[in-house]
Amino acid sequence: MTSVFYVAGAVALASTLLVITRASAVHALLYLIVSLLSIAIIFYQVGAPFVAALEVIIYAGAIMVIFVFVLMMLNLGPRAVAQEHAWLRPRMWIGPGALAAILAAEVIYTLATTERADTAAALVAPKQVGQSLFGAYFIGAELASLLLLAGLVGALHLARAAEKGEA
Amino acid sequence: MRDWLWLIPALPFAGFLVLALAGFRMPRRAIATVAVAAVALAAIVAIVAAAWFIAAPPTGHAWTQTVWQWFAVAGFAPTIGFRFDALALVMAVVVAVVALLIHVYASASMDKEEGYARFFAYMNLFVASMLTLLLADNLLLLYLGWEGVGLCSYLLIGFWYEDEANGRAAQKAFIVTRIGDVALAVAIFLLFTRLGTLDLAQIGVLAPQTWTRGDGAVVAAAFLLLGGAVGKSAQLPLQTWLPDAMAGPTPVSALIHAATMVTAGVYLIARMHAIFELAPAAELAVAAIGAATLLLAGVSALYQRDIKRVLAYSTISQIGYMFLALGVGAWSAAILHFMTHAFFKSLLFLAAGVVIDALGHEHDIYRMGGLRRALPTAFWTFLIGGASLAGVPIVTAGFYSKDWILSEEWTAGRGGHWLWAAGLVGALLTSLYIFRVFFLVFFGAQQRAPVIDRRARIHVPLVILAALSVVGGLVQVPRTLGYLPLFARFVQTALPAGREAGVGLEAGLELVAAVAALGGIVIAWALYLGHPGIVAALGRAPLAARLARYWSSGWGFDAIYDRLVVRPYRWLARVDQGDVLDEPYRGIAVAARGLNHALSRSENGKLRWYAMGLAGGTAIIVALVLFA
C-alpha cells in the first residue's frame, strides 16, 4: 500500500507549492487545507491513526478555520489581490529559492547516506499514545496546556486592544 | 644643624602642598600666613645654619646631608642629599630672604586677585625648587630643581591665563629655556658616562684627574653646561623670553626673573667651575657671551617704554656682568654681584610695582610723572635701587660688586682689556637707562593721580631691601677703601680665588668706573629733565627712528628667530600632518566607521530580511555539521 503514500505525497507537494504562489489569500488557504489532508493520509499510512485524526480535526479543522475567520474580518477584496500580483515578481524567488535549494540539498544528502529502513508494519495505537502522553511525557502535556492558556490570554488582550484602538 | 638642612627646601614644599590641596577653601589671611610662614621658617633655618657654619666651619668646608636613596639602577645610585658649603650658603640665604620679603609684599599687592591660593602655591613651589637646586649635592637633584623652577616660571608668567597673550609669553619662556635644559641634560649624560658619578663634590675631584686641559670631552661638557645656563639666565642667544615674561604679576617678576631663577645659570657655572677651568675655550665663550649680552641688553633697555621691560633688559644685562666675571675666573665676584643684584633688582621691581598699582596698571613710563611727592617710599627706594644698579660709588652695594668685576676683567689675560671696556660702557649705559626711568617717572608733571597704598606689608619690604642695597656690599671692601675681603675669604672655601690687583691700579679703575656711573646720571638728567628737546630732535632723524625701533625690539632677535626657527617648524608640522605613520591610526578609525556603516545597513527592521538571515545561518551551520 505504499502507492497511496506516494500519491498522497505528490498531492501534498503540489498543493503546498500552490499555497505559496497564489495571489489570493483565500485560495492559498484552501490549497493549504488540501495539503494538510494529504499529510493526514500519509500519517494513516505510516501507522499513526491518532495523529491522522488530530491533523484533520485540529490542524485543518481549527487552525485553518481561524485563518479563514481572520481573512473574512480583514475583508481584503480585489485590491489586495492586485497588490499581491505586484509583489510576486519572479525576481523575488531567486534568493529564497537558492537558499531553500541549498538546505534541501543538504537534507537529501544526509538522507541518502543513511541506511534504508522501512516503517514498522504494525500501527501505533491511540492507547499507546495516551499511555505515553500521560505517563512519561506528562509534564509536557501540562506545559502544553499552559502554553495554550498563555496563547489564549495573549490573543484576547491583543485583540481587545485592537478593537478599542488603544496601544 | 646639619640634620636640619632638609628643612630649607622642605618647608616651602610643605607650604605648596597645603595650599595646593586645601588652598581653595582657606580664607585669604590663612593662605598668606601659610605661604609667608613657610618661606620665613626656611629663611630662619638657612640663616641659623649659615651663622653656625660661619662660626664653626666643618671639615672640608661643607655639610652634607643625605636624606634618602632616590633609586639604584646598575650601579647608579643618586640620593636626595643636600650640600651646604659657602657658595650654597650665600645663594640660599639670599634667595630665602629675598623670597620672604617678596612674599610679604605679594600678600598685600595680590590681595584683590582671583586665584590667591594658586599664586602662593606656585610661589612656594618655586622657592622650594630653587632651594633644592641650590642645595643639591648631585646633578640629578639639581636638574630636578632646575626643571621645577622652569615649571613654576611657566605657571606664574601665565598666571592670568584668561588673556591669551600671557599664555603665549609663558609658552615662549618655557620653550626657549627648554632648549637650554636639553643642553644641560646632555651635559649631565656626558659627565655621567665619562666620570661615572653625578655627585658634585666628586665631579670636582675627578674632572681634573680624568681630563687634561682642553680635552674634547670636557670642552663639550662645558659648552653644553653653558648652553643650559644661557637658557635659564636669558643670555645671548636665548634671551628673548625674559622681556615677554613681564606679562606675569610684579612679585613674580621680582622673585623669579630678577633675583633667583635667572641666576640659576650663574650658580651652575660657578658650581661646575672645575669643568670650566679645564676648558678655556668655554670660559672665553662665557665671557664673550656675557660682554655681548650686557651691551646688547643695555642698549635695548634705553629704548623701552614699559617700566618692567626696562628692568627685564636690565636683568639680562646685569647677568651678563656675572657671566663676564665667571668667564675670567672671578667666581666670587660673580656671586657677590648676584647677591647685590638680588637686593637692588627685586627692590626696583617692587618699587615699580608700587608705581604701576598706584596708577592703575599703567606700565608706560611716558604716561607717568611727578610721583616724587605722592609716593615717597617708592621714590626713595627706587632712587637707592637705581643708584645701586648704576654702581654709585661707596654708598651703594652695587658699586662694590660691579667694581670688583671690572678690576678682575682688567687683570685677566687674553683680551681682558676689551672685556673691561665692554663692562665700562655697560656701566655707563646702565646708569643712563635706569636714571632715564627715574627722572621720567618721578619728576616732571603728574599725568595721572596716583592711588596711594599705605599698607605696611608694601612699604616694609621695600625699606628692608633698600637698606640691604646700601650695606650689602660692605662685606667686600677693596683695598682703596680699607681692606675687608670678608666675602672673598669666605667663598674661597668653595670657589677658587680670583686675582688681586695692586692698590694703585684698583684706585684708577674705580675712578674710571665712578666717572662712568655718575656721568650716566648727569647725561640722563640732561636729556630727560634739563633739556628734553635734545631727545626729541634726535628722534626726528629717520635713521634714528629706525634704530630706535630696532633696538627697542631687542635687536630684532624675535623676528630672526621667528623667520629662522618658528616658521619652518610650523610649516614642517603642517606638512607632516598626514604622514605615513599617521595613516594606520586614521585608517583604523576610517575602517571602523565603514564597518559600522555597512553593518547598520543590515539592520533594516524588515522581518523577511531577518528571516533570510536565519535561513542562511541554518544552511551554513548544517553544512558545517555535515561536512566539517
Place this chain on the structure above:
Amino acid sequence: MVPTDVALALAGLLFMLGVVGVLARRNVIFILMSIEIMLNAAGLAFVVAGARWHQADGQVMFLFILAMAAAEVSVGLALVLRLYRQWSTLDADVPSSMRG
C-alpha cells in the same frame, strides 16, 4: 512498509517550501501560512521517525507541535489584526522602524 528516507525527504521538501514562502511573500498572512507549512512538515518528520521505531514518542511530539501551532496562530493572527489597524496594510516590510 513506507520507506523512511523517502518520507523524511518529503518532510524536508515541504519544509523548504515553507521557508521559501516565508522569505518570498510580503503579505503577513502568507508568511503565517508558510510557517504553518513548516510546522506541519516538522511534525510529519517526527511521526515518521516514531513509526519507524514503533514508538508513541513521535506522535506525542506531534501533539505538542500541534498545541504550540494553535497557540502561535491565535496570537499571531491577533497581531496581524493589530498591524492592520495601525498601518492599514498587511505588508511585512512596512513596520521596520527598529532599524539600525
